Amino acid sequence: MERKWWKEAVVYQIYPRSFQDSNGDGIGDLNGIRERLDYLKQLGIDVIWLSPIYQSPNDDNGYDISDYKKVMDEFGTMKDFDDLLKAAHENGIKILLDLVVNHTSDEHPWFLESRKSRENPYRDYYIWKEGKGEGEPPNNWGSCFGGSAWKLDEQTGMYYLHLFSPRQPDLNWENEKVRKEVFEMMDWWCRKGIDGFRMDVISMISKDPALPDGEVKDDLYGDFSPYAVHGPKVHTYLKEMNQKVLSNYDLMTVGETAGVTVEEARKYAGAREHELNMVFHFEHVEGDGELLKWTDKKPDLLRLKRILSRWQEELGDDAWNSLYWDNHDQPRAVSRFGDDSSRYREVSAKMLATCLHMMRGTPYIYQGEELGMTNFPFTELTQFRDIESLNAYKELTGKGLVSHEKMMSYLRCKSRDNARTPMQWDNGPAAGFSKGVPWIPVNPNYSEINAKKELADENSVFHYYRKLIRLRKNYKIIVYGSYQLIMKDDIRIFAYIRNLGTEKLLVLCNFSNEEAELSFPEGFKGEEAECLIYNYDCPPDIRQGRLRPYEAAVYYAEIK
Structure with a gap:
């Protein structure tokens, strides 16, 4: 590579x-x-x-x-x-x-010009369309931030496309x-x-x-x-x-x-x-x-x-x-x-x-x-500032799809404001x-x-x-080695092997708050494997074959 x-x-x-x-x-x-x-x-x-x-x-x-x-x-x-x-x-x-x-802001000079008239030289910098009928947008697309993806501009009687906020009109990339x-x-x-x-x-x-x-x-x-x-x-x-x-x-x-x-x-x-x-x-x-x-x-x-x-x-x-x-x-x-x-x-x-x-x-x-x-x-x-979070709360609770308590729980977990x-x-x-x-x-x-x-x-x-970054700079296998997932069906451990030439890395990560059993692959069991980094006060015990809660360790070996 x-x-x-x-x-x-x-x-x-x-x-x-x-x-x-x-x-x-x-x-x-x-x-x-x-x-x-x-x-x-x-x-x-x-x-x-x-x-x-x-x-x-x-x-x-x-x-x-x-x-x-x-x-x-x-x-x-x-x-x-x-x-x-x-x-x-x-x-x-x-x-x-x-x-x-x-997209740009609706305060960008291009858009300020674009919305002035249908004949304005900047009109085609954005995506303007006639509605399907009275009060009906050009199509049924929804915005990423809730509501319709179209906004009617009263001045010219046409709609402009905004895949995000109405204040973020989409640029027309068809225009050279x-x-x-x-x-x-x-x-x-x-x-x-x-x-x-x-x-x-x-x-x-x-x-x-x-x-x-x-x-x-x-x-x-x-x-x-x-x-x-x-x-x-x-x-x-x-x-x-x-x-x-x-x-x-x-x-x-x-x-x-x-x-x-x-x-x-x-x-x-x-x-x-x-x-x-x-x-x-x-x-x-x-x-x-x-x-x-x-x-x-x-x-x-x-x-x-x-x-x-x-x-x-x-x-x-x-x-x-x-x-x-x-x-x-x-x-x-x-x-x-x-x-x-x-x-x-x-x-x-x-x-x-x-x-x-x-x-x-x-x-x-x-x-x-x-x-x-x-x-x-x-x-x-009132603690939220994020437009996506506030719009989602309004839309989902307003439609009765989610209760206030449940939506607050969702926002605590997933809001961008976190x-x-x-x-x-x-x-x-x-x-x-x-x-x-x-x-x-x-x-x-x-x-x-x-x-x-x-x-x-x-x-x-x-x-x-800092240690992880230093390892990346010192071991090219971390950057360029191939990847092989092991223990695919284990519900607690994420483990994989990296290979580059004669070098091998074993990465072990316990994603649970419980001890998890594992068996070390060949080549990483004896003195030939060096533990490069670990997140407890000592590396995992290879003989016991267990990872402590949220334990991680990386082993390096070179094939003789």
Whole structure:
């Protein structure tokens, strides 16, 4: 397999609004990130992925952009960004920007012009259609954030498409002028010296021009995904993007591709396709609830193993995996996949990190994951800020599908706001995040879980992540080795073997709060196997063949 820097890198995602506030307004900013670069360097990461920093009215916390070439006022200035980029590079850290080009804000100048009249030169920058009839939208598509995916604009009497919020109108990628504008903007950032893009919902940029009705499933609205996800020209557009922008620089590119299959992922990220380096799939983090996303049940380990192993095995040598447990759109990993009780939080956080970072692909750490930060104990609806969570509560309780109590339980488990509470730096006011009042409440457990405390403890979750990152840099088998799932039907243990030439790795992870029995494979039983990392005070006892609750260990052996 061809070696690339982005395959060997470890990425750290920052949600700027919640990372570090430098000016006391309660909102994180670019100067705050720059102040914490020493922390990130000590952790050992190679790349920072910044969630959107562009000018935005914040209907969807920055994913509704009104000016792609200006920094959001709350985050600072373009000079602040330039200073951050320079300081990051001086510390050996690359910067990945979030690219949001499926839609803009309804306050973007293009849309303000577009809605003025049917004849406006910018009209075709967006997707405008006549309704089917009086008060009836062009089709039955539902928005990802609830309600219809169409909004009637009174001024011209036509509807515009918004697959997300009504304040996030979808761009019309069929229009060559739109693509030219987007590519010019991307090139402008590349010339500034950024190191790549994470591309938001990039699989949705191409729509079936016929815009047919979608299948209705227990709802008022139809499913748009067969006609607007992996649409007819998405690969044409991405090849054009690669040719005109991406291929001119040594970039890291990752596409957010909801609903992607392994086969489709090869088209996006295959080495010979000339589109992207890798994609994010969602199979292991979505669709496991009574109401798709909304559930308060623990994930099923057999399903999890089956999904992750299929991606490990079937992408092959031609494409590349993105490895993650959580991000700005997902709840905290230790609360979801591990055990956030005081008894097992640390060992289960370390176990999850072991399981993920020993797989083949590029690992992504979401801010605070390296501390074992947990979900927030929400008790009131007023504590939420997330548009998706608030809309889901209104829609599901309003239709009588879920009670208030049950929906609050779902939100505590799955709301995106769990990931967006402020970074917990120390046990001082506002967890060291801000000298003002944070825009969203700090998790009350910050006095127990914070960076200052973990930096001082060599056995902390933070230092465990440091060890994992160092191992990845020292053992190429962790990056490039093949993957083989073992103990496939075990309901407690996730175990797999990595192979590269004469080297072998055995990864053992107990996903339960009970002891679990196992038998060590040949080649890992005797003195020839070295235990590289373990999350208890000593490695598992090979003779007993048991893993303690949430225990993890990695063994290395070389075939003589």
